[in-house]
Amino acid sequence: MTGTSTAVSRLRAAADGANRWVVLVVLCFSLLLVALDATVLHVAVPAVTEDLRPSAVGLLWIVDAYPLVCASLLILFGTLGDRIGRRRVLLIGYALFGIASALAATADSQGMLIAARALLGVGGAMIMPATLSILRQVFPDRRERALAIGVWTAVAAVGAATGPVIGGFLVEHYWWGSVFLINIPLMALILPLGRWLLPESRGGDDGPWDVLGALMAAAGVLGVVLGIKRIGGGEGLVDAATLVPLLVGAALLVLFVRRQKRRTHPLIDITMFARPAFTTSVGCIVLAMLALVGLELIAVQYLQLVLGLSPLETGLRLLPLTFAAMAAGATGSYTLRRVGPRRMVGWGFVLTAASVLLLTLMGQHDRPALLTAAFVLLGFGLQSTLFGAYESMLSEAPAERAGGAAAIGETSYQLGAGMGIALLGSVMNAAYTPGLSRLHEEGVPAPAGAAASRSLGEAYQVAGRLGGPMGDLLRDTARHAFVQGLHITLLVSAGLLLLGALAALRLPRVMDCSTAAESCREPSAAVPEQAAAPGGPGRGAGPRKASGQGRRPVLPARREPAEVAGSGRAAR
16 A cells, blocks of 8 residues: 555656656657547448448548548647647547547447548547647757657557457457447546646747637638549549639638738747748658548548458557657667767658559568568658658747747648548549440440449459359459559559659758757666656656645747747758
8 A cells, every 4th residue: 555655646746747758658648549539430431331332432431531630620729728728728628539539439320430430530630749748848958859750750650550450359349330349448548647647837928819810810721621522433524513612622721821920929830831841741741641541531442341351350460660760769769869960761651662662562362471571661651751750840939939939830630631531542543434435335234334443342242242153253353443544553652752752852961950959868777857847858847836736737929039039040
């Protein structure tokens, strides 16, 4: 009993001093919650299709509703957290995430599942920028922050790794809705833990919060991504339901930028985009996620529908990708100091493009060694790219603008994910459909051929209903068309990744430690003591009140002229 009390006392002491490493552990659990939900549904897509029978556009909405809503609200909640407290927004996000998970698990129609996924997006939009902005605030030292980001990204890879495996196990032994239930116990753990251990963190007092600007940004991102999604669902660009959201969304974003430039106290410091490293980092995040999420969704369909693997086997096959990503995140701080942001991000893109080209050797038969090698290169390359881009972006942003900067980074992350599914899904559909165009010449009824051209999953269902030689012909033709379409999609993805490698040439050549010595010192061994000292090297927070009240320490906004001024002058 005494040992337990001592352990609890130590934890409380760490929390009272706003120990940044304890805070990092809690933030990593928060990220794990979001990362699990981002990947756990992928292996359940065939089961959802079979049970709810959603339309092709409906299936895209089921997968995309979460990143779409999340992306549109990140700026709103990221900047709100700067004003009212990031911890407060984070805890509300936990609660919403748990409620939405329960609704998704019990959904009995595509509409209800889409609505639950949208509510998950609201919770995710509250969680994601808060975790990254708190991390930026409690790690002013750039080298320690690089190490923290490495741990943070490695945990994201753990979530991506365990999501498909856990999801595959649950789908195989229970039902597809059970993949959402794993969020509930995790949320039940992290909600009281975060309330107890996390310090409150706010930005500077920059006047009233621009509610209208936040709504304009949310509606603008929503319109743009909605238009992209409709294009991904096979709708024409000139279709009114596609063109109107695109144009309205783009116009709102332009008006939002102009409004922020004119305001004395803007939501987003638009001048950050004048820094090449910041703008390039954001673009690299978009391109990296565009390639990763789109390829992952298509890869899951390939493993299950072409190779005939079970959901659990599919999750296990994806483990090399995510374990390689974990290794890249864990060693990212060391790599970044040795090679610099430009080489780390650029060669990460090149390595990923090489792995994608290697995947074009896959056909209708299983080649596990080739698949494993390609997934290892893919995971390591993409995670290196994301690590270098995130670290460069956060280091370019002032600490008091951490919420807005984190919101921009996470918006880029989610926007890239949504665009990846839409763009690569569109390429896949455009390449897959022509392969089935001659089925009617072989005697397959036209309605059956039209249904089979929507997706490989539907083609298998139609083939099962036809049966006999005609069903076998339809199944083989659809499988061959899918593999051909996969190869074309991989080539397009490789081209986008090489474009990212060229863009990375605008990043700093080395980590800039010359103008902000305090921000780039070697990490100290005396972490707990320094973190607890107000104004000391850790500068995490001041001590709690001596009265013993249970209030969280509030991390004050710190303006670091040396760091802010020096961050834009990194050696090229």
